Amino acid sequence: MDFKDPLDEMTGGIASGGSSEGGAEVELGHLPVMAGEVLETLAPRPGSLQIDATLGGAGHAERALEASSPDGRLLGLDADPAAIARSARRLARFGDRVVLRQVNFERLAEVAPAAGFGQVDGLLLDLGLSSFQLVDVERGFGFRAGGRLDMRFDTSRGRSAADLLASYDQKELTALFSRYGEEPFSGRIARTIVETRSHSPVETAEQLAALVERAVPAPKARRTHPATRVFQALRIAVNDELGALEAGLAASLVLLRPGGRLVVLSYHSLEDRIVKRFIAAEQRGCVCPPEVPVCVCGRSPKLRSLGKSRTPSDEEVAANPRSRSARLRGAERLAA
Numbered sequence: 001m002d003f004k005d006p007l008d009e010m011t012g013g014i015a016s017g018g019s020s021e022g023g024a025e026v027e028l029g030h031l032p033v034m035a036g037e038v039l040e041t042l043a044p045r046p047g048s049l050q051i052d053a054t055l056g057g058a059g060h061a062e063r064a065l066e067a068s069s070p071d072g073r074l075l076g077l078d079a080d081p082a083a084i085a086r087s088a089r090r091l092a093r094f095g096d097r098v099v100l101r102q103v104n105f106e107r108l109a110e111v112a113p114a115a116g117f118g119q120v121d122g123l124l125l126d127l128g129l130s131s132f133q134l135v136d137v138e139r140g141f142g143f144r145a146g147g148r149l150d151m152r153f154d155t156s157r158g159r160s161a162a163d164l165l166a167s168y169d170q171k172e173l174t175a176l177f178s179r180y181g182e183e184p185f186s187g188r189i190a191r192t193i194v195e196t197r198s199h200s201p202v203e204t205a206e207q208l209a210a211l212v213e214r215a216v217p218a219p220k221a222r223r224t225h226p227a228t229r230v231f232q233a234l235r236i237a238v239n240d241e242l243g244a245l246e247a248g249l250a251a252s253l254v255l256l257r258p259g260g261r262l263v264v265l266s267y268h269s270l271e272d273r274i275v276k277r278f279i280a281a282e283q284r285g286c287v288c289p290p291e292v293p294v295c296v297c298g299r300s301p302k303l304r305s306l307g308k309s310r311t312p313s314d315e316e317v318a319a320n321p322r323s324r325s326a327r328l329r330g331a332e333r334l335a336a
């Protein structure tokens with residue numbers, strides 16, 4: 001499927017209309033996480049080219065464009081058509097300094113050069129979902145959502161969470177909850193789903209949340225909803241989030257020019273592990289086994305880690321509790 005047609009309208013002279021009022025609405029809807037740290041690490045300068053591969057509400061993108069005034073340019077991607085439309089309104093004032101594409105960043109390596117962003121100074125991946133998606137009852141991301149369990153970032157393609165719940169057998173459901181949710185009660189939850197759906201389909205977020213609550217033992221103290229891991233697992237599977245992350249990280253090596261910066265904000269350990277290992281492997285370069293005395297693989301380091309991971313300040317977590325699980329990692333592209 002070609003994503004380009006609807007996107008061409010968003011290129012350059014993005015749809016106008018949001019301006020400051022739209023911006024205020026967006027800002028309230030989704031607060032950009034660790035915005036100061038992200039900007040400090042990306043360090044966008046006038047004349048630079050940046051990619052924000054996860055636009056969401058365009059909070060980070062707007063800051064990067066402001067910091068790179070008057071002529072820095074930004075390619076913004078999001079798989080979600082609603083995020084692209086919202087960002088187009090918010091970023092309209094930057095005119096042809098912005099190019100938007102509705103596309104999954106797993107296709108970054110091909111989409112960015114085609115949009116004129118073949119060698120860039122910065123790439124941001126702010127993973128997961130935005131507050132807009134979380135509160136939209138039609139999308140089925142939140143526990144109390146009354147609509148059908150959809151959970152697709154790109155609502156025009158792929159299978160919804162309700163489809164997976166209806167078609168996976170008990171073994172597949174158990175594996176899914178355990179692999180992508182690290183859920184200790186995955187077997188019990190999968191069994192309850194299979195039993196329940198034999199007489200009534202599990203189609204809404206509300207139904208699923210209640211079902212998980214019934215299936216797992218009540219904890220003594222509870223910090224999060226008992227269905228948190230199950231929802232996370234479904235979302236990851238529906239959007240192949242970890243596969244997309246691997247592809248997006250690999251694309252950074254091709255797209256970043258020497259000295260260019262990669263910044264990734266992840267929100268759970270499965271994502272962070274992938275980012276951490278990727279940076280460590282590309283920093284090491286050589287992949288020869290330790291028993292080989294002299295390097296025969298010929299691989300050289302491609303990245304320099306920008307230090308330990310960072311987490312939001314207590315003040316930010318208090319002001320924006322959704323930032324609490326964020327972890328930022330940064331790396332700089334080395335000369336080939």
Ligand SMILES: C[S@@+](CC[C@H](N)C(=O)[O-])C[C@H]1O[C@@H](n2cnc3c(N)ncnc32)[C@H](O)[C@@H]1O
Nearest residue numbers: 032054056057058059060078079104105126244
């Ligand atoms: C946490 S939000 C980004 C928020 C944004 N940084 C801001 O300041 O408003 C993540 C966004 O990335 C999008 N997204 C997640 N995975 C994606 C993927 N593989 N490809 C494209 N977009 C993705 C989601 O649709 C969501 O809008």
